[in-house]
Each structure stands twice: as structure tokens, then as C-alpha cells.
Amino acid sequence: MKPLIVVLIFAAFTACVPHKQWRTQAASAGPAPDANVEKRFVIPTDLNKNRIYSLAFVEFKNNGEPWDKRQLDEALRAIDDADQRSNHHALVITFLHGWKNNAAPSNNNVFDFRRQLNRIASNACQGDKGHCGVVGIYLAWSGDLVSRDWNTLRNLTYFDRRDTAVNVAAAPLGDALFAIMKQVKTGPERSTNHSVVVGHSFGGLILEYAITKRMQELGDELHQELGKHTTLEGYHLKTLEDFADLVVLINQAAPATNAVTLLSHYREDLARVNLLRPPSKSNCAPGDSSQECKELTRPLILSISSETDLATRTVLPIAETIAAPKNRPKTLPPDVRLPPGVDTKKVFTTTATFTPQLASHQLIKCTTGDCTPCLKEDKYYIPVSITLPAYAPGSSTNEDTPIKYCLARVRDRNAWNHTPYWIFTIPTEIVPDHSTIFTDRFIDFLTAFLPPLEKFNPGQPALPRQTLHTAKSQ
Amino acid sequence: MEGYEHYLFWTGFMTTFGKQGKAVSKYLGLILALLIPASSSAQSDDPEKDLPPAFHCGDRNDLRMSGKDKACYWWTNSFNAQMLFGAAFTTALDPIFNGSSDPYWGQGATGFSKRFGTRVAQSMTKGTGQALVGALFKEDPRFFVSRKQGFWPRFGFALAHTLIVKNDNGRQQLSAGRLAGAFSSGFVGMAWTPGPINSVDNALVRTGTAMGGVLAGSLWTEFQPDVMKLVSSMFRRPPKAAPAPGAPKP
Numbered sequence: 001m002k003p004l005i006v007v008l009i010f011a012a013f014t015a016c017v018p019h020k021q022w023r024t025q026a027a028s029a030g031p032a033p034d035a036n037v038e039k040r041f042v043i044p045t046d047l048n049k050n051r052i053y054s055l056a057f058v059e060f061k062n063n064g065e066p067w068d069k070r071q072l073d074e075a076l077r078a079i080d081d082a083d084q085r086s087n088h089h090a091l092v093i094t095f096l097h098g099w100k101n102n103a104a105p106s107n108n109n110v111f112d113f114r115r116q117l118n119r120i121a122s123n124a125c126q127g128d129k130g131h132c133g134v135v136g137i138y139l140a141w142s143g144d145l146v147s148r149d150w151n152t153l154r155n156l157t158y159f160d161r162r163d164t165a166v167n168v169a170a171a172p173l174g175d176a177l178f179a180i181m182k183q184v185k186t187g188p189e190r191s192t193n194h195s196v197v198v199g200h201s202f203g204g205l206i207l208e209y210a211i212t213k214r215m216q217e218l219g220d221e222l223h224q225e226l227g228k229h230t231t232l233e234g235y236h237l238k239t240l241e242d243f244a245d246l247v248v249l250i251n252q253a254a255p256a257t258n259a260v261t262l263l264s265h266y267r268e269d270l271a272r273v274n275l276l277r278p279p280s281k282s283n284c285a286p287g288d289s290s291q292e293c294k295e296l297t298r299p300l301i302l303s304i305s306s307e308t309d310l311a312t313r314t315v316l317p318i319a320e321t322i323a324a325p326k327n328r329p330k331t332l333p334p335d336v337r338l339p340p341g342v343d344t345k346k347v348f349t350t351t352a353t354f355t356p357q358l359a360s361h362q363l364i365k366c367t368t369g370d371c372t373p374c375l376k377e378d379k380y381y382i383p384v385s386i387t388l389p390a391y392a393p394g395s396s397t398n399e400d401t402p403i404k405y406c407l408a409r410v411r412d413r414n415a416w417n418h419t420p421y422w423i424f425t426i427p428t429e430i431v432p433d434h435s436t437i438f439t440d441r442f443i444d445f446l447t448a449f450l451p452p453l454e455k456f457n458p459g460q461p462a463l464p465r466q467t468l469h470t471a472k473s474q
Numbered sequence: 475m476e477g478y479e480h481y482l483f484w485t486g487f488m489t490t491f492g493k494q495g496k497a498v499s500k501y502l503g504l505i506l507a508l509l510i511p512a513s514s515s516a517q518s519d520d521p522e523k524d525l526p527p528a529f530h531c532g533d534r535n536d537l538r539m540s541g542k543d544k545a546c547y548w549w550t551n552s553f554n555a556q557m558l559f560g561a562a563f564t565t566a567l568d569p570i571f572n573g574s575s576d577p578y579w580g581q582g583a584t585g586f587s588k589r590f591g592t593r594v595a596q597s598m599t600k601g602t603g604q605a606l607v608g609a610l611f612k613e614d615p616r617f618f619v620s621r622k623q624g625f626w627p628r629f630g631f632a633l634a635h636t637l638i639v640k641n642d643n644g645r646q647q648l649s650a651g652r653l654a655g656a657f658s659s660g661f662v663g664m665a666w667t668p669g670p671i672n673s674v675d676n677a678l679v680r681t682g683t684a685m686g687g688v689l690a691g692s693l694w695t696e697f698q699p700d701v702m703k704l705v706s707s708m709f710r711r712p713p714k715a716a717p718a719p720g721a722p723k724p
Contacts, residue, residue: 049523106529114525122520148531149546152555310699314706321709349709391644392536394621398644428621436534 015150019142021067022103023057027074038105041074043114045132052121052129054078055114055136057103062142064170072176075137079183083193086133086458090193091124092184093117094137094177094244098201098253099161100154100435103140109200112438113138120443124456131458133193137180141168143202159323162253165202166325169209177210182242192462195244196450200437201311204252204303211247212258214239215301219266222468226269235273235468246449249303250442251434252351253312255320257332259303259352263417264336270419273468275300280452291371291383298382298449299422305353306431308393312351320349339416352423359410360417361424366404374406382407384448386430386441393432403429407448420468532616538642539614544605547615552601561593578668592666596659600684603658608651612642615651617692619699632692636685656684 025040037043042056056075059067066072082090101109117136125132143161146154177197184195199207218239225235263270277298284293305312324330332344339357352358363384364374374381384405390398409418417423430445431437447453451463531546532539539547568589569576579585608615618640620631639649660681664672694701 050520051522108529111525111528114522115528118522118525119520149550150555151550308699310702314699314702317706317709389536391538393618396621432535436536439536 015146015153017102017104017142017144017147019062019145021059022105022140023059023071024068026068026070027077041068041071042078044078047129051118052125052132053114053117053134053136054082055117055138057138057140058176059103059140060168060173060176062164062167064168064172066172066176072179075180076183078135078137079180082133082135083184083190085131086456087131088189088192088462089456089458089460090133090135090184090190091120091453091456092135092137092180092193092195093120094139094180094195094197096139096197096199096203096207097141097143098199098203098251099143099158099165100148101140101143103138104144107144109438110138116438116440116443119440120447120453124453126454126457128458133456133458139173139176139203141165141173141206158319162202162205162319163325163327165205166209166327169206173206174210174213177207178214178242181244184244185242191241192464194451194456194463196246196248196446197244198248198250199252200250201253201434204249205254207247208249208252208254208258212262214243215262216265218243219262219269222266222273223269226272237468240468246299247301248446249301250437251305251309251312251431252303252353253316254351255316256347256350256352256355256358257328259358259421259423260338260342260347260355261333261336263358263419263421264338267417267419270421273420273470275420276469277449278451278455278464291381294380296380296382298420300420301422302449303352303421303423304426304431305351306428306433307425308428308432309434311434313354316351317349324348353425355423358417358423359425360415360419360422361407361409363405363407363424363426365427366406369402369404371404371406374408377406377411378408381409382448384445386444388429388441392429392439392441394427394429535616535618538644539616541609544609544615548601548605551615552598552605557597558594561590561597565590565593575671578671592663596663596680596684599662600655600659600687602655604651604655606651607654608639608649611647611650613647613649613651614640614642616640617695619696628696629693632696633689636689636692652685652688656681656688659684 023039023041025036027040027042037046042054043051045051045054056071056078058071058075061067079090079092082092095109095113097109101107103110113136117134121129121132121134124134142164144154145157145161148154181195181197184193185191197207199205218237221237221239222235225237274297276295279293279295281290281292284290307313332338332347338344338347342355342357346355362377364377366374371381371383384407386403386405388395388401388403390400395401407424409415426445429441431439431442436442454460455463527540528534528537529540529542529546530537531543531550565586568579569581576585579588604615616639617632617635620628620635622628622631637649637652638646639652641647660679660683661677663680664677667676
């Protein structure tokens, strides 16, 4: 009996993932030997290892406090370095992970993020890797309590980690996030840098909570600007100057409450403006009407979920009904007007992406690879191209298959959401489930919303700063 | 501690603790030796050097499984809380459904622990047999959903793919691993099942039950999204509006 008890205690011990700071070495400790690079706050570029990006870690405790404030300082320095190195062509991608992840050196999200950063950097900086300005910022919290080896037990940590995520969304993480965004854009010469923030699962919940106040400020400022009745084509909003160029919520594990509240208050103003993305093709001939030569719209916030994400589509409504987070408001603000067909219960138990009334766009597969029929749906549709690997779910062949999609606005002119807060679902071929997001095809999908990656090559002309345009220009 | 280190850790632990530990350690070593040389996942075109391939334990359906993934898959699917609770639950129901075998197994805590131990051993043997033979034949042990339309085509697919798996090259083949797992699960109990009920017939029944378990798993994976959608829709149903005062009852 005793050996059995010893084994059980040992098993319980090994099942736990420690709540600790994973990246512990500051750059001030001096140059780290190769083996210790993985412990540093910032993993630097290293062309000998074909590491074209740098990656900074900023870690937070369960109460939202940072483990070590120097981590943020070093992350900001990494942005400065990338800005200088690339001559203001930096591309800073901040990632907020979800449940079952953390900043451990062996964590899959860390590895996968690094792989994709290198792929992006490799595409962006062909021929000039030494001056590449691709930086990753990994904002980490203790999303994992139980080791993958004990997956059933691990699943039982859902409510605990969700409530922790709500705590973590409190001030210090939001402050760190805005400090990062500001560092990318501060100063006139840095407005050409690009900042993308991605939140996955509970990371999406944290991200949305953290930016809510800023989005309200943006809405208020826009309302004032529009109220001036100027004939300007473009609006430079102060709130946008040091904000991210794109915020992505992928398979966000949060009910639609924040999205509905925000859209209810500001959608009429937001529907009057567009963000524009420069043509993806340079040297277009005059009169070339292909999508690559058009200035297309782009989102400020992109909220997307896989159609086959069971976790947020079916489990979340059950979980939110059984036990909502204790510190979340139980009612919507009194001035919120819900879209037709949506009731309060649905808002509190369903994600924005699985609330069809909030959908702004639809992703349509181009049969036989020809997307011209999409022009009937939307003259300014966004073309999306991915390659579905032979082995991926959804592949019916044993070969890699190129697939084209067009992303078109929902046709109904009276649709509730025609704002730069884009909400829609994406098919299995792009994201097959809740967790599989760091794939080449998903990154290819996301790059459709960014300037072409070649534009981040230090040798290219600077990118235009982000401006809101009146919607009639589209 | 994550992933593969865990198995090495467990191997070391078993080696440290007694003779039984040594036997188990050899067993694990054999499994790892068989599994680890398998191919690893596809990576980006211009990868960073020294970054290890994705370790996904079978969670990433779009990636092939490396040896480490298969080892992890074996461990997490053969020994987990679901299996333990399931074994305890079905054992607790034995007096109702298998009461006639009580005289041979015994009753009370002794009988329960023997039956429970047998079920756990069968389950682990099934997973281990499948992993070992599957590794020899380079099988991918996972069930992939059909993406067919309609109940019967999907049911048929799940039924067929109880015995058909993908191999490491993505092609389909008969699953020697699943068959081996089912048979080893059925027959391993013959080593200790009490005499009068220790027969080949009973072992074959247990083998059939094990294959039934594989089929149930395939069906669950195939229809899980629909079942979950149905359950979820019940939770999302809007509350019934309270009738206005004086309104006639429907």
C-alpha cells in the first residue's frame, strides 16, 4: 500500500505546473552563453542560427502584477533596437496566449510563435536579414496549472484559469500593452512602424478587456471629429496614433458583452469611417482594376473564430451559463441597444463571432480558384490565399492544395455591424480547432490584413501612417 | 516539466524504486526505443536552427505524429483519470450486470479491487499493444473526422475507420495496432482470471468489448460537434417571457 501512496503523491506532484517566472535573466547580466538564451527576458536575433527575429517575454502573476518590471523595460528596448535596425520598418507582433499555456521554454505556443516569427521575418527581409525589424512580444500569464500528461485533470482547471484571466486583464497588463504599442509608434519617424496584437482564447478575453477603455476614448474622439462637419477625407485621431494597427482576437473565449456594448455605443460613428490598406501590388498599370491594385479596407479589430472551434462555440455557452465569472457585471449598461434577434442571455453566453447578428463579413471560397464572382458581393472584397497541407483536416487529397477565398462585407445594407470591428467565422481549412492557430495557412490569412510583408524590408519606402477615411471613399 | 522530459523522468523514477520499477522501466524503454525514431513534423521553409519540431501529443490534427508525440499519446490515452473513473464505475456496476461471477472474484473490497485492477490492466494493455504494434506498422493512432454529410455516411465512415487508420505518410491502411490492442486487452486477463471463468470464449468476448470501445471512440469523435451543439443550444435558449398580467394561458 505504501509504495502506491508514494507513487500517487509523486504523480500529483509531477502533474502540477509551477506558478513562477520562466524567463529570469536580464540582458544587464551580460552576454549569455548559448544555453542560457532561453532563460533571458529577450531572445536576440542570431543570424548564425538563422534567427531573424527577436522575442521579448513579459510575464504576469495571477493577480495581474508583473513578475519583474525589468522585463517590460527590455521589451521596449528590443522595439527601439528593431526600429533603428530596420530604419523605421519594424513589425512588432504582440501575442497574448490562452489557457494551458505559459512562458515556459518548452511551451508549444512559444515554439510555434517563434517559428512563425521567423517565417514572417524571412519573407519580409529577403536579402537583408541583418536589418530585419521583426519583433515578437510574448505577454504571458499562468495559463497552465496541470501538465499535458494529465489532460483530464487539466480540463478541470477551466473555471479557475478563466477567472484568473479576468484578474490578469486588470491594470498592469493593460499598461504594459499600451506601453508596447506606444513604443512602436512614438515620434513622427516611428509612425511607419507596424504593430499587431493577437489574443488567443482567454488571451483574447484579456486583450479585449484591456483595450475596452481605449476603444471608448477612440469612439468619443471620433464622435467629436465627425461632429465638426469638416470635409476632410482623412481623420488623424490622437487615440489611434499610438494604438496598434491591427488587433486580432482569434477563437476568443469571452462572451459578446464587450463587443455588443462597444458597438451599441459607437457603431453609428464607426460605420462612417474606414481604415485603408495600400494596394498589395506595386507598379500597377493605370486602370488596372484587380483587387491587388485597389486600396482596400482593413479592420482595426479582427474578431474571428473557427467554425469548428468546439471550445468557444459549444462549451463556452454551457460554462458561462453554469458559472459566470464572479467579478463580471450581471447586466448590460442601461443605454445598450441590442441588435434585432439578440437577447441579453445570448450576449452573456455566446461569443461575438458566434452571434450572427454581429457579423460584418463573410469568407467565401472561390470555386475553381476564380474569385471574380465575389465582385457581385462586394467590389472591395479582400482576397485571401492559403495552402492547405496534405495532412490537414479538410484536405481530401494527399497533396498540398492552394485555396482562394474572398472576404466580402455582409450584403445586407441594414446589417448591424459595418464598422472597422470586423467579426466573422473562418472555415476549418484555415483554423481547424480551438488551439491550432500557429500554422502557415493562418498566418497567410492574417497577412491579407497587413501591408505586403515585403514592405517591411528596410530597403522599401516607408509605409503610410494609419488614418481613418470617410466611408464614402469606399 | 513538459512533454518528453516527463517520460524520461518517469523512467528514471521507476528505475529507482525497486524490482518492479526495473521491469516497468525496461518496458517503457522498449516502447520509447520503438517510437522515437519515427519521423517528425513538417516545418517552415527557412527555419531557425536548433528549434525543436512541434511536440503536440496528437492534438494537432494537421501535423504528423513524431515518435515523441506517439509516446505521449500512448501515455495520456492509456492512463488517465477518465479511464480510472470509468473502470471504477463499471466495476461498481458488476454486482448488477455480472453478479454470476461474484463467487469467483469474491465480494467486498477484495472483489472490487481485483475487478478494478483487471479493468485498468486491460485498458493499459490495449493502449500499449496498439502503440507498440502501431509503431511497427508506422500507424497514426488518431481518428480523423470524415467531413461527410448525413448521418449514415458519417456512421459508416466511423465504423470503417475503427479498423482503418492513416499511416505516417498520410495513406490509409488496416490497423494492425488496434487489432493487437483489442486482442491483447482481451487475453491479458487470462493470466489471473479465476479458473472456471478463465476461457478463450470469455477472452474473445473481452476482445470484442475492446473493439466496441474503439468504435464508440470513433463515433464520439465523429459526432461530438453535433452532440455538443445540441447540448449547447439548450443552454443558449432564451428565457421564456413572463406572461402579461391577465393574459390568457396558452
